[in-house]
Every structure is written in structure tokens, then in C-alpha cells.
Amino acid sequence: MFESAELGHTVADDDYKKAVPALRQALLDVQYDLAQAKNLPVLILIGGVDGAGKGETANLLNEWMDPRLIHTCAFGPATQDEAERPTMWRFWKELPPKGKIGIFFGSWYTTPILDNMDGKIRKKLDSTLNDIVRFERMLTDEGTLIIKLWFHLSKKQQKTRIAALEENPKTSWRVTEQDKEHLKHYNEFRTVTGHILRETSTANAPWMVIEGFDANYRSLTTGQYILDAIRKNLDIKTARPRKATAPALLPPADGLNVLNALDLTKSLDKSDYESELEEYQGKLNLLTRHEKFKDIAVITAFEGVDAAGKGGAIRRITQALDARHYSTIPIAAPTDEERAQPYLWRFWRQLPRRGRLTIFDRTWYGRVLVERVEGFCSEQDWMRAYAEINHFEEQLIGHNIVLLKFWLHIDQEEQLKRFEEREKTAFKRYKITPEDWRNREKWDEYQTAVCDMIDRTSTELSPWTLVESNDKKYARIKILKTICKQLEKKLSSL
CATH class of the missing domain: 3.40.50.300 (P-loop containing nucleotide triphosphate hydrolases)
Known part of the structure; x- marks a missing residue:
């Protein structure tokens, strides 16, 4: 050499x-x-x-x-x-x-x-x-x-x-x-x-x-x-040569997939919900004040169908936390500064230090969801992103970061009901945009992209938690339970 x-x-x-x-x-x-x-x-x-x-x-x-x-x-x-x-x-x-x-x-x-x-x-x-x-x-x-x-x-x-x-x-x-x-x-x-x-x-x-x-x-x-x-x-003015790639996963011949296999009828009555909400919010608060919590960091990553209840679920988490020890990062379309960098850059710079919890409302999975479906990146770009994301998450977990990934799912009928409710309720109108209605027209394309995402990035180290969210109360408790369970497991291993 x-x-x-x-x-x-x-x-x-x-x-x-x-x-x-x-x-x-x-x-x-x-x-x-x-x-x-x-x-x-x-x-x-x-x-x-x-x-x-x-x-x-x-x-x-x-x-x-x-x-x-x-x-x-x-x-x-x-x-x-x-x-x-x-x-x-x-x-x-x-x-x-x-x-x-x-x-x-x-x-x-x-x-x-x-x-x-x-x-x-x-x-x-x-x-x-x-x-x-x-x-x-x-x-x-x-x-x-x-x-x-x-x-x-x-x-x-x-x-x-x-x-x-x-x-x-x-x-x-x-x-x-x-x-x-x-x-x-x-x-x-x-x-x-x-x-x-x-x-x-x-x-x-x-x-x-x-x-x-x-x-x-x-x-x-x-x-x-x-x-x-x-x-x-x-001086290279021509487009990058196209590389031969196999197609992404094909839809199953029988129509069954990880999303439509979910039981969206799961629910909690109000009294059970209020009781369990108090229980698990209290447990989460104690876990984040555990003496060993200072040796780890936590990232909760939320993705889901529009109007699936991410915001409500996130609020039930933050209600249990000391405001000095967590941050919520809402992810929208990238800014000019962010577009000038690799797509993972804006997520790397927001990683928490030890003793803190960071909540991502939308995540790095936009590359294989919105960017894929809307054509904002090439097939070659979103296909390679699966491996890049898995590698990124391996680095997080290898540094004592507890990574929890949630996909909140509802059916089309429930989504329509929530969209119409948002339009009728003055203080909820900001939650519904023409973009939401347009995305609804691409329901099948997004479902295919989500199924591919789950299959390719739900790893042994970083599995997806699929949350049946037609009933918001059930969804919120499942999320809180999952966070508490994984935190207990991590803290007991230290």
C-alpha cells in the first residue's frame, strides 16, 4: 500500500x-x-x-x-x-x-x-x-x-x-x-x-x-x-447510470399482510382505561427517575396512518415525564438546510444524551414511506435506505439507547370518520389539510410501502410494535405498557 x-x-x-x-x-x-x-x-x-x-x-x-x-x-x-x-x-x-x-x-x-x-x-x-x-x-x-x-x-x-x-x-x-x-x-x-x-x-x-x-x-x-x-x-452532467435491482416485495397473492391481519376491534372501556393510564404513567415516571436511567437514553419513534392518534399517544407519554428530561421532535418536510445534507443528518443531530428521552413524531422512515410513494427519491434510493436505517439503529442500540418504534394503524372507515370530525371541530381544523385527503387516495400504495418497511426493518434488535388504534384508549395503553416493559428490561440488565 x-x-x-x-x-x-x-x-x-x-x-x-x-x-x-x-x-x-x-x-x-x-x-x-x-x-x-x-x-x-x-x-x-x-x-x-x-x-x-x-x-x-x-x-x-x-x-x-x-x-x-x-x-x-x-x-x-x-x-x-x-x-x-x-x-x-x-x-x-x-x-x-x-x-x-x-x-x-x-x-x-x-x-x-x-x-x-x-x-x-x-x-x-x-x-x-x-x-x-x-x-x-x-x-x-x-x-x-x-x-x-x-x-x-x-x-x-x-x-x-x-x-x-x-x-x-x-x-x-x-x-x-x-x-x-x-x-x-x-x-x-x-x-x-x-x-x-x-x-x-x-x-x-x-x-x-x-x-x-x-x-x-x-x-x-x-x-x-x-x-x-x-x-x-x-463536470458530470449526465444522470447516474441506472443499476439493476430486483423489485421490492410483491403484494401477497392471497391479500393477507401484517396490517390487515391486525385485530382493529380491540378496545378498552373508559374505567379500565383511566385505571391503567394512571398505573402506567406512574410506572413510567418512576422508571425515568431510576438511578440507572442516567446510564441510558430512550428514543420513541412514532409512525402511522394519518389521524391514527400519534399526537394523543405522545401526550399521554409526556404527561408522565419531567419536562426537563425529554424533548419532542416533530418531523415535517425537510428545510433547505436539511435538503443540503444526507437524509439521516437531521435525525443524527437530534439524538439524546444519556439520561434523556426523545420522542420523534414521524421519523427517518419517511424515506421509505412518503418519499417512496410520492416519488421524491428514486427506487434505488429508497431500496438502499432499508439497510442504511438498520445500520443506523444498530449504532443507537449499541450505545445503550433504548429504541422503541410504533406503527399506529386504523382502517379506512375510522380514518374517514376522524377526518370529518376534525373538519367540523374548530379547534381541530389545523389537524386536517388537503394533503391528508390526497394521501388517502393513495391508501393501497402506502399500505404496500408500510408492509415492506416492517418486513425489512423489524429486526431482533429493533422490532416494530404494531398498535391497533381504532380505539384510542386501547392504543395509548398498549404504547405505555410497551415502553414500561422495555425500560424495565433494560434497567434490570445494567
């Missing part, structure tokens, strides 16, 4: 001075074209051997290009706020929007490298790398250009470079004890980073390994590579 980056590449000073002005102008031109087009986010990852010029390169790019259109992030050890959320949270919230360039100095590769500095390739490492490949594939499928730069030095070059930096009073501060310790383990470091780069250098996000000893060579190579990568992607 590193053979070509240990050949002793150099560029003479005169040649460097002649090449730089034209390169800088071209980089500025492509940067402004990128900003004007606003159809491509660019993410530059900078990694490499200590002393190979990583910091100098990040600074140089900000000098050669317009820094107002660059967002540079240097990632160190996770802060307390970051540690209380899934590992990838801090990277998600810093992703560049379309038209901008993000530079990550340190990235999701740092921890896998540091955790394997002894050079041994562990099974856990390969699992982590598989997760990284899936994540980067999702970003590129969403339109992000990922440029991964690795700056390399041979062992001899690194030793020379560190010594030179140390001897110069103006640069000695840049050499740390950690750098010296890493030099002692150079061979092991080279082994593990070689493996990591090979396993994660993919067609959609390849690594560019650059010899870092000669600053002139390093700078020109980096600048030209970034220029070529951005210009190539900006």
Missing part, C-alpha cells in the same frame, strides 16, 4: 514556485463553481504518519482556497457531550452541506488505528472497518464527494522529520511525547494502517497515499488531486 510513497519524491523549489499560482487559481475557480452549483458536498479526510505534514496541509488548503467556504474540524478525544452519544454523532453533525468543503483533521479512522497500534489485526477491527465502508457508501450514494488523503513517511524519513522539527526552536512545540512513542512502534503502525487503508479504499471512496517528506511534492500533489476530484464530479 505504501511502496510508491517511499520512493523519495521531490519537487525543486523553482518548479514549485512556477506551478503554485496556476494551481491556486484553478482551486479557487473550482471552489466557486462548487458553491454556485450547490449540488455537491465535498469532504476531505486528512490522516497519516506523525510528522508527514497533516497539519501543514490543512492550513495550506485554507490559505490557497477561500476559507469562508471551508469548514475545518480537528477531532481529538471525545468530549463528555460526544461520549454520551453514538460514536459517529460528532462526525455527522459536522458534515459539509452541498456547495461547501469540509476538512476533517482526524476522523472515524483515528480510533481503529490507535486501538490496534500493536499491529495485530483483530476480528473486531474488521467489523469496525465494515461499518466504516457502509457509512462512506451511504454518504457517496447521497451525493457526497469523499476525498481521503493519507500522508506517509518511511521509518527513516519519520525519524529525520521529527528530529528536524525538534531541533528548530520555532517548530519544536509540534513534537509531542506521543509522536516519539509512535515512532518506537512504527512497524506495527505501518502494518495496521496498511490493512485499514486496503480494506477501506473502495471505488466510491478510495485512499490517495502521498509521500509527505518533501513539502513541495506533498503540496502540489494534494492540491492537484483535490482539484481533479472536484472538477471531475462537477
Whole structure:
């Protein structure tokens, strides 16, 4: 992986001075074209051997290009706020929007490298790398250009470079004890980073390994590579080639599915409802004040047929909670800011820290429901979203987040009754819109999409709870019971 980056590449000073002005102008031109087009986010990852010029390169790019259109992030050890959320949270919230360039100095590769500095390739490492490949594939499928730069030095070059930096009073501060310790383990470091780069250098996000000893060579190579990568992607005017895919699940030949198999006649009388509501709201309150609740977070995700009672169910949950410890996130059509990012971005940024509960009123499943049915994304996009969503939820659960997903279902007759009631009741009119009536006309299409969603994303780790909601009282109690049961199970396991 590193053979070509240990050949002793150099560029003479005169040649460097002649090449730089034209390169800088071209980089500025492509940067402004990128900003004007606003159809491509660019993410530059900078990694490499200590002393190979990583910091100098990040600074140089900000000098050669317009820094107002660059967002540079240097990632160190996770802060307390970051540690209380899934590992990838801090990277998600810093992703560049379309038209901008993000530079990550340190990235999701740092921890896998540091955790394997002894050079041994562990099974856990390969699992982590598989997760990284899936994540980067999702970003590129969403339109992000990922440029991964690795700056390399041979062992001899690194030793020379560190010594030179140390001897110069103006640069000695840049050499740390950690750098010296890493030099002692150079061979092991080279082994593990070689493996990591090979396993994660993919067609959609390849690594560019650059010899870092000669600053002139390093700078020109980096600048030209970034220029070529951005210009190539900006100049692609044709649509992405269509990929062959098998069809989504076909409707069952006998018409039976997970929705019409529900018994929507289930109900509770008023006295039982009031008694159980008091019981389970009290239990939920106690569970969220449990001493171990501070070690977990909770996400309740609500989806359902229009007018199925999501809002009423959510209110019965929040009535039991301390307002300081929960938040409700209503999801509507994405804003311009959100459309400039991958579709999961707006959900990642809302993840709760430990000791808190977040309620999503509509969720990331919009990609495989509304966007699918209304044609807001391609079939290829919503088909790949099932796996991306499952991976997202695996990360949540792996970080001690209790994820509870509810689908509230009613039949067409009950929906019509509720729609008409909303139109007649002054204080409920805001709940009914022309969009609701239009969606009703696509009832069968939405039912097919929901059945596909449940089949493909109801996993062992994160199953769907289907809630029979023709009777609101029954639905609310079933939801509260489910939350209490899963919270008790989680807290008892800690």
C-alpha cells in the first residue's frame, strides 16, 4: 500500500514556485463553481504518519482556497457531550452541506488505528472497518464527494522529520511525547494502517497515499488531486447510470399482510382505561427517575396512518415525564438546510444524551414511506435506505439507547370518520389539510410501502410494535405498557 510513497519524491523549489499560482487559481475557480452549483458536498479526510505534514496541509488548503467556504474540524478525544452519544454523532453533525468543503483533521479512522497500534489485526477491527465502508457508501450514494488523503513517511524519513522539527526552536512545540512513542512502534503502525487503508479504499471512496517528506511534492500533489476530484464530479452532467435491482416485495397473492391481519376491534372501556393510564404513567415516571436511567437514553419513534392518534399517544407519554428530561421532535418536510445534507443528518443531530428521552413524531422512515410513494427519491434510493436505517439503529442500540418504534394503524372507515370530525371541530381544523385527503387516495400504495418497511426493518434488535388504534384508549395503553416493559428490561440488565 505504501511502496510508491517511499520512493523519495521531490519537487525543486523553482518548479514549485512556477506551478503554485496556476494551481491556486484553478482551486479557487473550482471552489466557486462548487458553491454556485450547490449540488455537491465535498469532504476531505486528512490522516497519516506523525510528522508527514497533516497539519501543514490543512492550513495550506485554507490559505490557497477561500476559507469562508471551508469548514475545518480537528477531532481529538471525545468530549463528555460526544461520549454520551453514538460514536459517529460528532462526525455527522459536522458534515459539509452541498456547495461547501469540509476538512476533517482526524476522523472515524483515528480510533481503529490507535486501538490496534500493536499491529495485530483483530476480528473486531474488521467489523469496525465494515461499518466504516457502509457509512462512506451511504454518504457517496447521497451525493457526497469523499476525498481521503493519507500522508506517509518511511521509518527513516519519520525519524529525520521529527528530529528536524525538534531541533528548530520555532517548530519544536509540534513534537509531542506521543509522536516519539509512535515512532518506537512504527512497524506495527505501518502494518495496521496498511490493512485499514486496503480494506477501506473502495471505488466510491478510495485512499490517495502521498509521500509527505518533501513539502513541495506533498503540496502540489494534494492540491492537484483535490482539484481533479472536484472538477471531475462537477463536470458530470449526465444522470447516474441506472443499476439493476430486483423489485421490492410483491403484494401477497392471497391479500393477507401484517396490517390487515391486525385485530382493529380491540378496545378498552373508559374505567379500565383511566385505571391503567394512571398505573402506567406512574410506572413510567418512576422508571425515568431510576438511578440507572442516567446510564441510558430512550428514543420513541412514532409512525402511522394519518389521524391514527400519534399526537394523543405522545401526550399521554409526556404527561408522565419531567419536562426537563425529554424533548419532542416533530418531523415535517425537510428545510433547505436539511435538503443540503444526507437524509439521516437531521435525525443524527437530534439524538439524546444519556439520561434523556426523545420522542420523534414521524421519523427517518419517511424515506421509505412518503418519499417512496410520492416519488421524491428514486427506487434505488429508497431500496438502499432499508439497510442504511438498520445500520443506523444498530449504532443507537449499541450505545445503550433504548429504541422503541410504533406503527399506529386504523382502517379506512375510522380514518374517514376522524377526518370529518376534525373538519367540523374548530379547534381541530389545523389537524386536517388537503394533503391528508390526497394521501388517502393513495391508501393501497402506502399500505404496500408500510408492509415492506416492517418486513425489512423489524429486526431482533429493533422490532416494530404494531398498535391497533381504532380505539384510542386501547392504543395509548398498549404504547405505555410497551415502553414500561422495555425500560424495565433494560434497567434490570445494567
